[in-house]
Amino acid sequence: MYLNCHTYYSLRFGTLSEAELLNLARENQLEQLALTDINNTSAGLNFVRKAQEFGIKPILGIDFRNGVDQYFVGLAKNNEGYQELNNFLSLQLHDQKKITIPAPAFKNAFVIYPFNKVTQDQIATFKKNEFIGVSLKDLRKLPFSNLKELKDKLVVQQPVSFRDKRDFNAHRLLRAIDNNILLSKLPKSEEADPEEKMLPLADLNSAFSEFDFILKNTKRLLDSCNIYFDFSEDRKPQNLNTYLGDTSSDEALLEKLCHEGLAERYQHRAVDDVILGRLQKELDLIKKMGFVSYFLINWDIISHARSQGFFYVGRGSGANSIVAYILRITDVDPIELDLYFERFINLYRVNPPDFDIDFSWKDREAMTRYIFDRFPNVSLLGTYVTFQEKGVIRELGKVFGLPKEEIDQLCSGKYQTSQLDEIGRLVLKYGALIKGMPNYLSIHAGGILITEKPVHYFSATHLPPKGYPTTHFDMVIAEDVGLYKFDILSQRGLAKIEETLRIIEYNQPGKRDSIDIHDIAKFKSDPIINELVKTAQCMGCFYVESPAMRMLLKKLKVDNYLGLVAASSIIRPGVAKSGMMREYILRHRDTKRAEERAHPVMLSIMPETYGVMVYQEDVIKVAHYFAGLSLGEADVLRRGMSGKFRSRDEFQKVKDKFVDNCLKKGYDDKLIFEIWDQVASFAGYAFAKGHSASYAVESYQTLFLKAYFPIEYMVAVLNNGGGFYSAEFYIHEARMLGATIHSPCINKSFMGNYLYGKKLYLGYMYLRELEERVVEQLLKERKTNGEYTSLTNFLDRVSISIEQLSILIRIDAFKFTGINKHELLWQAHLSLSKSPTLDHPKLFPAKHKNFKIPHLYATNLETAFTQLELMGFTLCSPFELLAKPPENNNGKKDLEANLDKNIDIYGYLVTVKNTRTHKGTRMNFATLVDQFGEVFDTVLFPPIAAQYFFRGKGIYRFYGKVVSEFGFLSIEVIKMQKEDYIPDPRYADLKTSSLKQQFPKK
Structure with missing residues (x-):
């Protein structure tokens, strides 16, 4: 009988999870329940999924409001009605429109107006699907209202937002956070009614006993609502079913593409029965599982990228697939690497393999736009940003009016609870209650949905700043209902490769044509590249430059591609956390240790890694061969190791079966739990082997560029945000590789760094106080009318303030003039001090006076401290x-x-x-x-x-x-x-002679 219930996805308003709401309904003897979150559908699908566990019929709807002011509740009669409601809400959210009355003319949804919103004029135009909601509070007014005559239009509308007083207090705090005001200043109009609670069904019936017809109307309305989504294990994928329009055409195209690409991909080796057998096995399974369109859509995406000259890397579990390799979705050959087939796909795996496709951060937007333009029913995948411990303490501290020092202390955890005052204890009490609740909707890092049915069949969408429709639900529930994302990601490593090639093109004319950056087979066998890996000279190179990776490469004596593939996964947190990184190194350096220490079953299923779990698929192998789980159960275990799946009931059942099976096999307890601890500690963090291999391909591409075009590569690294280290150390690396470093120059520099032969001119981007508009004007004028010849010439052509000009002079941007920077500063002040700054350059050169400027000089030490001030680092040692x-x-x-x-x-x-x-x-x-x-x-x-x-x-x-x-x-x-630095000579009282002696004038 409750048709207006909220979860905590009524953001910064509701206080209950879907499961808590359903449990509350069961406790109150309800058989059906309507979820109607406020302007939000995040909980809808999971509410339907969980309802069957509680024996409750789920009904979906939306509570349409402006702020907290309720205008009407929409209830879906069926899935089509839910889509109608989602269409309407999405339109309001995308266009930031206010909700108005009357509601749209929904064909498959009911509309319930709150009692106090119904007007006489509205009654005359009531539609068949429109009703008036009466709450317990409204019952007192009903006998005195002419609405009581509309007997067939009245239904129970007792909102449910809380369980008890504590929930209501949490609600008030959420409202204060949402309004960014002190709790004491929160107006009642911003709160829900404290009585928005669920009563036992008998009590509700008793309260409405004088108006029995309202109860009958409500039951009739709820009985006529039926919503269904398939969450069964054998559910069909809800992605776009076909690529060309029918299944047979799709299958024929996939076969054709594979057989056409086979010879090209395996031009370095004979296409034997192993390759052909693997290909046929994959094709048969892909067809049987209904994943043909999924592969073709990924092929379409990367084909467009290739046509645009965009660099990309395909990775994820799909990198274990020979079909993906032949279609060029990935650059990883599963035959060469003996990649585990069942990590990629098996008959018991419902979801298709993952393809994470990385593009340059400069190209990703163009690829996203292409996907939205190319396919129907596309949306970004949502995610929820939740209240975290420190964040919620800060928010509640502000709401309670605590001073910053006390909030900082609570966040630090350095306190005795007994010493806190009442407010401090309340912050901690309600902080624990609110922690983990969703705070606001956001966007998944790279997930895109391409669906057969319209996206609004499943969820409303909102429109974040990116400008693309985004679902209200996340990847976990998306997969539950059969929606599998396409991961379109960005990284700077690819942009570094692209830019290096562009720099080579202008800096070493003719060399670019001889470079095939995709000739990975050649790179793998190059002794110069492998020497860089062996000696860990990898600063700036993708995924292998960090101190930890440099250390691991040396410990493992890695000097080839396969070694790097292993290292890429061993470095992940899980392997180290389980203690198996050290054990792997020991066994790698002494293979006898593996025979002595590894369990025979573990060694037999993972001989390549000495019986140590290194790759994600090792979880499947261990679960299947060591613990005797089916491949389907093993995949549940693998997925359950990360994120929200870990708390799922099905994961707990598989964990219990893992232990039980091992006991039945006769393994002793110590061994069982030692193996389980290894699985549990690292599976969520490990890479699939194909994923590691994809990373290693990109590593080898960057290592090739560093080996043969080191300075060009370091400039590209700098221009694309660096990497693990700060810009200062990439500049240092460029110097060590033979570059001559110059400070920014008005005739040679651009916003980014620029290379002339081996001369590296730093970009204006390092001058933190220099305004972007000044740089744009400077560059535009230089491009149009040529280089600047002097400071005077510059001032005639560029409008600039004395403050901005002094930055350029002090950093030596006018060094080409041969005039000391102090003299230039004098000249600048004398030229600009009496002239107003113009927004445009002068039409005619001004007549300049010859000022007499005293002879000045600058020291290297002064220059170093100026660089430190303006750029954050010096160019000297x-x-x-x-x-x-x-x-x-x-x-x-x-x-x-x-x-x-x-x-x-x-x-x-x-x-x-x-x-x-x-x-x-x-x-x-x-x-x-x-x-x-x-x-x-x-x-x-x-x-x-x-x-x-x-x-x-x-x-x-x-x-x-x-x-x-x-x-x-x-x-x-x-x-x-x-160690102390010398006092800044620009401000310290040092003798000139001393300075001259230490740092003579250049």
Whole structure:
């Protein structure tokens, strides 16, 4: 009898999850229940899915409101009615329209107007599907209203938003957060009625006993509503069914594409029975599972990308597929890598394989637009941003009016609960209640749905700033109902490859034509590239540049593609967390250890990885062969290891069966739970082997560019946001690779960095205070009328303020004039101080006075500090800025000679990783550059980390022991101190002669 119920997807209003609402209905003896969230359909599909578990008939609708002001409730008679409601809500959300009365003329949906919204004029035009809702509160008014005469139009409308007083208090806090006001200032008009609760059915019937016809009307209305979505295990995919319009044409096209592409893809080896057998096996299964259109749509997407010259990488579990390889969706050959077929597809797997297609961050928007234009029924996939612990404490702290210091203390967790005042305890109490509730709708990182039925059959859509319709539900419920996403992602690594090729084209004319960046087979066998991998000289290269990866490559002595594939997955958090990274390294370096330590079954199913789970498909192998689960159950286990699936009942059942089966096989408890812990700790974080192989392909492409076009590649890295490190260290790397670095120049520089031969001119983007419009004007004028000849010429052509001009002068952008920057600053002030700044260049050159300027000079030290101020880094060695020069010349070159001995060494901080031991104590790993530009690594174990702290950028002096772990050298720090820089000479009272002596004029 409840046709107006809310979950917490009535954002910043409701307080119940779908399951809590259904449980409440069961407790109150209800047989059917309508979910009508406020301007939202996020919970709809999951509400239908979960309702059968509670023995309740689900009904779907929408509560249409402007803010908290209810205008009407729409209830779907059937799925078509739900689509009508979604169409209408989506239109309002996309166009940001207000809800108005009367409601649209829905064909398959009922409309219930709240009692206090119905007017005399409206009654005269009431439609057959329109009703008037009467709440318990309205019953007091009904006898005195002429609406009581409309007996066949009155229904029970008792809204449900809370269970109890605590829920109502949480609701008030959510409303205050939504309105960004103190709780004490929250107007009653912004709150729901405290009585929006669910009564037992008998109590509701009793309350309406004098108006029995209202109860009958309500039951009749609810009985006539039926909604159905298929959540069964054998449900059919709801994606676009066919690519060409019919199944047979699709299958014929897929066969044709595969047989045409076979020879091209396997031009380096004979097409044998293994390849043909694998291809036929895949094609048969793809057809049987109904995934043909899914493959063809992905093929269409990458074909368009290729026609536009866009770079892309196909990865995900689909990278285990030979069909995907032949169609060029991926560049990973499953035959070469012996990729596990059942990770890609099996008869028990309902969902199609994942294809994550990465495009350059510059090309992704064009590809998204193509997909929306090319296919019918397209939307982005939604996701929910939830209230997290610290965030909700901050929000509640503001709502309760706590000062910032107290909010910070609560967020830090450094308090005794007994010492908190009443407000502080309330913040924690309700923070725990609100934590995890959805806060607002957002967009999945890359998921796009292409559906057979209109998207609004399943959900309303909203229109985020990206400008594409986006569903109200997330990927988990999408998969439950048979909607499988296409992942269109972006990354900067591909843009770096594209830009490197463009730089080569203009910087080394003729070389570009000889480069086939897709000739991965050639790169894999290139000794120069493999040497870079072996020596971990990978700064800037995709996925292999971090200190942790550099360390792993050296420990594993990786010097080939297959080794890099393994390393790409071993580095993932799960393998390390399970303790198996170290075990893998030990077994890799001593294969006898694998025979001694690995369980025979584990070694037999994963011989390539020495019986250690490294790849995501290893979960399926272990579950199937070690624990005796079916392939379908094993796939549930794999999916259950991440995100929301972990809490699903079906996952818990599979986990229990895993343990039971192992016990029946006679494995001892220690072994069972040791294996289970490994599975549980890493499966959600590991890569599928095909995924790792795809990453390794891109790594090899970037390694090729770094090996043969190192400076061009580093410029592309810098121009595309860098990577693991800051821009300063990529500039340093370019210098180490032979580039000459120049500060920004008004005649040579652009917004990004630009290369002339081996001369790298930094871009204006590093000048943080320089306005973009000044750069645009400067570049436009230079392109139109040629280079600037002097400061005076520049001022005649570019409108600029003295503040902006001084930035350019101080950074040496006018160095080509040969005039000292101090003299240029004087000249600039004298030229601009009496002239108003114009928004356009002067039409005619002004007559210039010859000012007499005193002879001035600048030192290298002043220049360095100016660069530090304007760009955040210097172009000289930071060691030149030390107040006290280094007392020794030790560097990375001296580590091997001092193995197992203590060393005194200076290093400029590159990056530091703070981590915790299993006991929760802090320790640090730091990477630094020595006096000679070489990189070395240090570790501060907990006792030392408790004594010494890294205090930002700068040079540190270390005293510690040189150690080797599997051939990787690092320093276990014993003592550490940060070295002081010389006082800034631009402000310090230093003698000119002293400055001249230390840093003579250039």
